[in-house]
Amino acid sequence: MPLTSLAGETGATLVGRVVFRGTVPPPEVVTVTRDPKTCGETRTIQPLVVHPSTRGIQNAVVSIEGENTSPNTDTTKTTAITNTQCAFSPHVEAIRVGTPLEVRSHDPVLHNTHIMTGKRTFLNVALVPGGHPVAKVIKMPGLYHVQCDAHVFMQGSVVAFDHPYYAVTEAQGDFRIVGVPAGRHQVTVWHETLGALHHEVTVPAQGDVSITIEFP
């Protein structure tokens, strides 16, 4: 059903965990050819981060399908991606359409933060040591790929939504979405290597709903 209430107002809270019980593939070890003082001699790339005891997946994006409830009026909020020690922090970010996305660097080396949606550039800016951060408002929902062309092992993702019902899973795989209206909803989980899956959930008018979503 269409979503009608705003997060933080009335409605239920959807809490849950995204888990992966399969075998995690070994990480890729990349030799760093540039700026090893900042980036290290090698990098261990593991996009599928599974908590050893909970089996929860970090950096999965959970969202509830729905209609755009209202335009984003909170113009004070900025979401930032920081280049630090040759990695994007956070590695995966979820953002509401209408929010500025700021990119900045704490590293003493040149990075360029290059964000694409499909084949179209959203932003490609040089971040020189001691330089200025750059912000740009996200106007379209969808998946944005983040990369640094100067350090190709630096990759990240931004997922933009035109509604407030989304969350990124934490280290133990947990997420929490507040203000969910009552009714039957489709929950979508996206992970950068596992892809997307859907899960039906029935939400009451008040209280918490707890779900566990398992990737096959």
Next chain:
Amino acid sequence: MAMRRRLMTLSATILAIGLAATTVLAVKPEGNRATRENGRVIYERSCLFCHGAEGKGDGPAGWFIGRYEAPHPRDFTSEGFKLRSTESGSLPTDQDLFRTVTRGIPGYMPSFAGLTETERWQVIAYVKSFNPAFQTETPAPLLLGGPAPLASPTSIETGRALYVRFECQACHGIDGRGDGPVSEAGDLKDASGLRIFATDLTRPLSFKNGSSPQDLVRTLMTGLDGTPMPSYAAQLTGKEDEAWYLAQYLLSLSSGSFP
């Protein structure tokens, strides 16, 4: 006498073509259906072979250009645009498209200065109709760096220091020959994932976005969308002179050598 008159007429024509190639003289036609329809006729005669019937960059010449070689003809329907005066990720202005159609892209796209200015505006109106984003976005040109200061040994030296501070050498090499470590490692890719190479800055005639100081400042400010070349606008805003000094240094790399 008649011969001399013919020569003078020819000279005037050449001068007029030269002027037309760089300045906009004709009134831009309204972007209505008739203009687009006229543009379609020109497009199908002049552009379709590379850019394809639906503007997807998949014209039959793609086979000759190379399926797996960059750059491909632009896909007007969904890709960004390299050659702009607007901020990174924005669409180009009409003037930007006019400049590209008029000048062409050295080594890749021919100049269409042979079309009248009205015809060029018509084809631009048609090209824009391939991408609905042109209906909703209003690209605005960046302010490009104020008046150019005169080049001097000091300004060029300042530009050289900026080249190093901005780590241009990572891709373009310390001597600007396009042989920086990131380019040599094969790490530079375009929006289609095809390998591309950093521009050899000692060969200004090959610069896709033009090689005048103004062109170089524009490229530094806007970046080249769909390539790894980033925008330095945030680092150069309020320091317009630095953008000019860097442009002067880049042009000094080719002085004394045959382009």
